[in-house]
Every structure is written in C-alpha cells, then in structure tokens.
Amino acid sequence: MTTENSFISPERQSLLEAYDRSDRSAVGFSMDYPDGLSSGMHCHPKAQLIYAVSGVMRIETTDAFFVLPPTKALFLPADEQHSILMEGAVAMRELLIEPTFAEKVATEARVFAVTPLLRELIVALCDEPVDWDESGRTPHIVALILSEIASAKTLFTKLPSPKEARLSRVANAILEVPSDPRSLEDWAETCGASGRTLARLFYKETGMTFGQWRLQARLNAAFIMLATDGDISKVAQKVGFSSQSAFGVAFKRTFGLTPAQARTLHLG
Template structure:
C-alpha cells in the first residue's frame, strides 16, 4: 500500500500486505473501524470491492466523492488513489482482486448494488485463508463473487468533484454543510468569480448544473444520516427540504428506495 500525505501506521500496512500480495485471484479482507477514522489518500496494487456490513464509508478519489452505505459496494481499480472516512463505526468486509480477476468485472470505479447472495459470498470469502486451496471452496466463492460483481447494477452514488480551485472552495463548503441555503450569486463572492462563470464551470467540470449538484450532495448526506439512524424528518432537514413527503419523493427518485428503507440499513433499526 502506498500512502500520500497522511501516514498510515506500519501495523496497518503490515496487516494489509498479505491481501495485496496473495497468490489467489480473490481474497476477503475483514476489519472493524471506529467512527471518524480517516485513512488519508493511499492506493493499493490490487483492485478492491469496498463493502461494509454496517456503517457508512465516504470515499474520496480526488475526482469523485462516493458514499458507500450497507447494501452497496465500491469497486476501485488497482493503484487508484483514495481516502476513506467512516461515518459511524464501520464493519468492513472487502475483496482484493488480482489483475486478471478485476479485468473480468470493471475497468473504472463504480458503486454497485450488493445482492443478498453477493453479501453472503463476501462474508464467506472473508472466512477463507488468503492462500485458500485451489479448486476448493475458496475457488468457487471467488468465481461466484466475480460473476455477481460483474452483473451488479451501478448506482448513482458517485459525486463528481471539480478541479478548478474556485469551484473547490464552493464544493468543500457544501460538502461540509449540505443544508447551506446560499444561492449561486452568494457563492460567486466566495469563489471570487461571477455567477455566470460559476454556472458555466460547474456544468463543464461536473456535467451537472449547480442546482443538480447541490441536490445530489444534499440527498447523499441525507442517505448517510438515515443509514446511521437519523429520522426521515431530520434527513429531510439535512437535505434542505421543508416537506418530508417532497423529500421522500426526491430521495426515492435518486436512490430507488424510500427514506424508511434507507433507515433500515442502520444496524440498530429493526422491523
């Protein structure tokens, strides 16, 4: 594992090394992390499917910001620089993939829906040793995992991040406070650019209008809040909605599930 900027402890690097160098095409990696932990920017020589059975991960790749709640996984290609922040305690159950295996499922980063079957396969793979017996249970789990990941539906949980320094000031503030109500004219002062210039640059660098981008930031923040136990009313406020039904409609249109269903992703919620 290569680190950039923030130092990761030698102990943590030593823990991961066997999974980065395992001779098998797919190996499972299981670790629990405390709330608030941030890894800093780093990369791995192998592709990964980042998944958590509980907790929400935020993953920054420099060009995109991804939210990864339970029931979803993030595929990252080999050598992709990324930083992971834990929203609440996270029980990570990830897969490391050798180059030949990763090439069968994807070439670029993507968030996927993790089916019940894939979840159980990931958990079973994590229980196997890194040098599982060729032709044995580990082999069958590996093949099934790759098939499920390749078939999985991509989800709109990646938020494109602009490179321009002026836009970065705006998006950093909105990522920190998604419920900020300032309009584009107000943000123009922060960015030291005209509102027309900001609008044009937002479209050019993110493929979205400012309004669309901010809406996705807000709904993503609401999803994180719901998955860590917030009420739909609280999530609606985080997303800048006065009306809970209007929030629910927008949330379902974006993510394909209701706020109530998203709240069930929190391990403390039942029924």
C-alpha cells in the same frame, strides 16, 4: 499498501499487506472498525471491492466522494488513492482483486447495489484463507463474484470533486452547509464569473449540472446524519428540503432505502 495516518495497528497492517501480495485472483479481508476512524489517503496494488455488512462508510478519492451503506459496494481500480471514514461502527468485508481479472469487469470507480447472492459470496470469500486452495471451491466463488460485479448496474451516487478554484469554493461551501440556498447566479456575484460560465464549468468538470451535484451532496450529507442518530424531519431541513415527503422521494430514488430504513442501519 501505501498509507498515511493509518487507523490500523502495525500487526493488522502487516496482515493486510499479505493480502496485497497474494498470488490468488481475489482474496477477501474482514475487519471491524469503531466509529470515527479514518484510514487517511492510501492505495493498494490490487483493485478493491469495498463493502460493509453493517455500518456506513464515507469514502473520498482524488476526484470524488461516496457514501456506502450496507446495500451498496464501491469498486476501485488498482492504485486508486482513497480514504475511508467510519460513520458509526463498521463491519467491513473487502475484496482485493488482481488487476488482470478486475479490468474485465470495471475500469473505473463505480458504486452498485449488492444483491443477496453477492453479499453471501463476499462473506464466503472473506472466510477463506489468503492462500486458498486453487483446486477447491474458492475459484468458483471468485468467478461468481466477478460475474455479479460485471452485470451489476452502476448507481449514480458518485459526487465528483471540482478542481477549478471558483467551483471548488462553491462545492466546499455546500459540503459545509448543505442547506445553502444560493443559486449559481447568486454564487456568480461572489466568484467573479457569470452564472452561465459557472454552469458550463460545473458540467465540464463533474458531468453534472449544478442542481444535480447539489442534490447529491445534500443526500449524501443526509445519509450520514440519519445513520448517526438523526431525526428525519430535522435532517430534511438541515440539507435544504422544504418538505419531508420530497426528501423521502429523492432519498429513496438515490439510495434504494427510505430515510427511516437508513436511520435503522445505525440505531437498529
């Protein structure tokens, strides 16, 4: 693993590097982290399945942002630069998968729902040693995990990070203040471009309309607020929703959880 500003001790980093060097098709790595710790940008020579049995993670890659509750997992290809920020205490259960196996199930970063079966398979693999017995049950666990990943439906909770200077300015402002009500036409006056130009560039760079991108940014921000002790009605207002009911509908459509359920991930 290559890393900057790692939050883990040299002893634990050495342990993780042993998993990176493993010659097994996949290995599971368990570690618990306190609130607020961040990995800094780093990468692994193997593909990863990033998951937490409890707690919420905020993950950033070079071109996108993700929020991961315990109901979701993120697949990252080998050598994908990323950082992980713990939003509350997190019990991470991470899989490191040989690229030749990983490429059969996914070739790019994607989020998907973790079924009860996949959750138990992840936990089971994490209980196995890094040099697990190739003639035992573990190859079957790995095969089932890869099958579950391959058949899982991608959830469109990825928030692409626009690189064009004017779009980046708009995006950063929304990330800083999710409730910012300005339309693209409003932004056009401060960015030196027409609203039509900004709309075209936004879709070209992110694959999303401005409205879709802003909604996802608001919902991601709301999840963090809820998971770190937020009042639902106040959170809805803070991220720009005029009604709690509209917020609840959009939130559940995106994350598969109600705002109240998201809140209990931290408080319960």
